[in-house]
Amino acid sequence: KAGVTQTPRYLIKTRGQQVTLSCSPISGHRSVSWYQQTPGQGLQFLFEYFSETQRNKGNFPGRFSGRQFSNSRSEMNVSTLELGDSALYLCASSQDDSRNSPLHFGNGTRLTVT
């Protein structure tokens, strides 16, 4: 079974631009969540989707948004990029939205904002 796939692996953007990151969950998984990882703040929860609906959202500005498609694939958008948005963005999938469904992570997209 293929794991969680994130594309692209690396991305370089300039301030003010926008970016779209993609995540394909494990086949059969219906829940997708996104995280930002930086050396200073560690891993922080961005948002979670289940069956195309946003279930939870972390404490990030409205420039960060996402969506989930009917095939469970998810995209994350960041508009008006700032230098501080440089980070590793990780996507995770789980089988359902039950409380104890283990998370499976992709290898992330490394975003650099210059």
Place this chain on the structure above:
Amino acid sequence: KQEVTQIPAALSVPEGENLVLNCSFTDSAIYNLQWFRQDPGKGLTSLLLIQSSQREQTSGRLNASLDKSSGRSTLYIAASQPGDSATYLCAVKGYSTLTFGKGTMLLVSP
């Protein structure tokens, strides 16, 4: 707001040693606690998930315990190997979010 702390931040041990990594959290209203490992430049690999009603979980050389009332979890690694070198993170699932600690960077030398 949930806060998760991992001690120590870094640990270096010789191969073969048994070791314990610690994780503490401030809000005991949790669904579960999960331990992950992260290799440099990679995503996270799930190691063990302990539900809030459980006290421990075991997988091979790994054993994780949970004391919800005191807000603590430990990850015990038996007979450590160089391949265990990685950053270990614990994450606590609350009602609306998943909160991570900043991790313990483990180096096991041959």
